[in-house]
Every structure is written in structure tokens, then in C-alpha cells.
Amino acid sequence: MKKTLLFGLFAGAASMSMAQKNVGTARMLEPMRTDGSRAIDTVYMSSLDTGNPVLYGVENDGGYMFGTNTYGDKAKVQQFLLDGEAGATEILFWFGAKSDVSGSPASVVNANLYALDGAGTTLSGETNYAPGTVLATVPLTLAEIDTTSTLTFTVAQFPNTVYVGTEFAAGFDFSALAAGDSVALVSTTNGEVQFGEFTWEKWSDDTWYTLPAAGWGSGTFDADLYIFVVIDDEFVGVGENGSLNNSRMSFLNGNISNGNVLVSYDVVEAGRMNLMVHNSRGQVVTEQAFGTQGVGNYTYTLSTEGWAPGNYYVTIKNNGRPLTKKLVVR
Numbered sequence: 001m002k003k004t005l006l007f008g009l010f011a012g013a014a015s016m017s018m019a020q021k022n023v024g025t026a027r028m029l030e031p032m033r034t035d036g037s038r039a040i041d042t043v044y045m046s047s048l049d050t051g052n053p054v055l056y057g058v059e060n061d062g063g064y065m066f067g068t069n070t071y072g073d074k075a076k077v078q079q080f081l082l083d084g085e086a087g088a089t090e091i092l093f094w095f096g097a098k099s100d101v102s103g104s105p106a107s108v109v110n111a112n113l114y115a116l117d118g119a120g121t122t123l124s125g126e127t128n129y130a131p132g133t134v135l136a137t138v139p140l141t142l143a144e145i146d147t148t149s150t151l152t153f154t155v156a157q158f159p160n161t162v163y164v165g166t167e168f169a170a171g172f173d174f175s176a177l178a179a180g181d182s183v184a185l186v187s188t189t190n191g192e193v194q195f196g197e198f199t200w201e202k203w204s205d206d207t208w209y210t211l212p213a214a215g216w217g218s219g220t221f222d223a224d225l226y227i228f229v230v231i232d233d234e235f236v237g238v239g240e241n242g243s244l245n246n247s248r249m250s251f252l253n254g255n256i257s258n259g260n261v262l263v264s265y266d267v268v269e270a271g272r273m274n275l276m277v278h279n280s281r282g283q284v285v286t287e288q289a290f291g292t293q294g295v296g297n298y299t300y301t302l303s304t305e306g307w308a309p310g311n312y313y314v315t316i317k318n319n320g321r322p323l324t325k326k327l328v329v330r
Helices: none
Strands: 025-028 053-058 075-081 087-093 095-099 108-114 118-122 125-130 134-141 154-163 167-173 182-185 199-202 208-210 227-231 247-251 260-267 271-279 284-293 296-303 310-318 321-329
Touching (some): 053 095, 053 182, 075 108, 087 108, 134 154, 134 167, 167 199, 167 227, 227 321, 247 310, 247 321, 271 296, 284 296
Antiparallel strands (some): 025 053, 087 154, 108 134, 118 125, 247 260, 271 310
């Protein structure tokens, strides 16, 4: 299961027999393009660049496939594999729908980072690298889950950077939602997955299955979910052994700016290089195309003059694959 790069997302579940499971219908959504419309993070499935975002609903069945449903699911999670070590600071979710029937502030969704030290089932049988120990959690109330726009992220920020090592998982547990409350996450359409069996779901009996092994519908169902993990500035820096998406990046004069930021980046494998900056609302602030660059180290001076104080996301892309870190402007 080892890969040289990190990819990931998560998926939807059931506790009834496979023959009873219902994939439901898919409502097409406007693409959330990672090349300009939203702030993105370092880790996401490559199929999200080309896949078609949809919201799957288990109609007439009391819920959603990629979220709460009448099958008694508890969590939707996806494993991630890194080339090197890293620390996570935030998880971004693209929730497409919710229903707050209870109105209770105790009705929450828990955004979790997991170690892959649990047992689970894949198409090949029982394995020992399923989500297990919860490394960190952030509770999200239904009021905090933003579905006012189909192009809006909900951010779960950890109070401290969480060390995740080279293998981990990220997702959301909704077993604490009150009766009648529901949430649904956006996914790609079926069959667009490029790295199989990275999606996990927890059934009502606390067993973990990958989405293909869970047997949704009449055949194998496989999709990527829109979940993103932001990597801390101290990791995957220039000159380090580890890399993400064939790049490393550092802010030479720190990630808190009052003027100019010296962005240094390593090209691990030659590719078409671009730099983009998004504000916290997902709007593109600036972008720069460097063309095709060979293996080596490069420096770019980024001016933040006139920018409003706040958090920004600086992304370097190698052939469209991103490495993003947070920049604070004061």
C-alpha cells in the first residue's frame, strides 16, 4: 500500500446486508477547481482535479450515503500516505447538505486524525492498517458546518500541530449527532478513483471497511470525498528528505509577513511550476506561472503590500499537484 506521494479522502457506510445497501442518486454540483476557485491544502486525491463533484443522497431512506443514514454508520475516513514526515494543522471539509432537526448544541460532528493501527476489511480480506487511535479531534456543531454555498469549506483547526508520521487517516465521526440530524459530504462520481481502497467507513458495530469492500450497490462502488489536510510550515521544507507532490517549500523570513515573503521551493522532479495565493475566503489573491523548471532550488519574492490582515494559503504546484502552507499577514 506504500506510495511515494500522499493522497487521500474518505467515504460512506452501512450496517445492513450488502444486498440491502442503496447507493442513491447523485446530484451534480459546480466543480470546486483546485487551480483557482478555493484555498487548497497539501493533500488530496489527484482525481479531484478532473472528477465531477456530486452529492449522493439515499432518497426515501432517511439520510445520505457520504454521511448519516439509516444504516447506522458512524464515520467516513480516508487514509493518507506520505513520503516523509509531516504535521497537520487543519482539516477542510466540503459538506454539501445538513439537517438540524434537534437544534441541540450537543449534536456535533467530530473531525478526527487517526493512526493506521486498527483492523479493517479490504477487498482482499482483513488487514491491520485501518483507522484506529484518534490522534486529535475537533468537534463541529451543525451551526459551524457551512452549507450556505456549494463552494464553501468547513474548517476544523487543531489547537496545536499534530504529528502524523508517514501514514495516517483523516475524516469525520458523526455518531454524536442527535436523532434526526444529518450531514452529507461531497464526493466525485463513481469510478473516478485513481488510488483504490483509500476510503474507509465505520459501521454500526464499530467495524471498518474500505468503500469497495463495503459492497455498496449492485457492484463495487468507489469515489473520492472532498476532504483536505493542511500541513504545518515546519514540515516538508527545502532541503529536507521528505517531499509532497514532488515539491518542498519554506518561507525563508518566516510565515508572518508585514511586507515581502521570500518563498523558497525545491523541485524534486522537473515539472511545470506555478505559485498561487488564496485568502481565507478562497479567493485568488495572486498567481505566477514559472513555466517548466528542472530539479533544483528556487526563490520567489512575494509582496503582501496592501493585503488585509489575516490567514492566506500559499500553494506551489508541480504539474498541477499542490503543496500549500499557511501565511499570516499582519
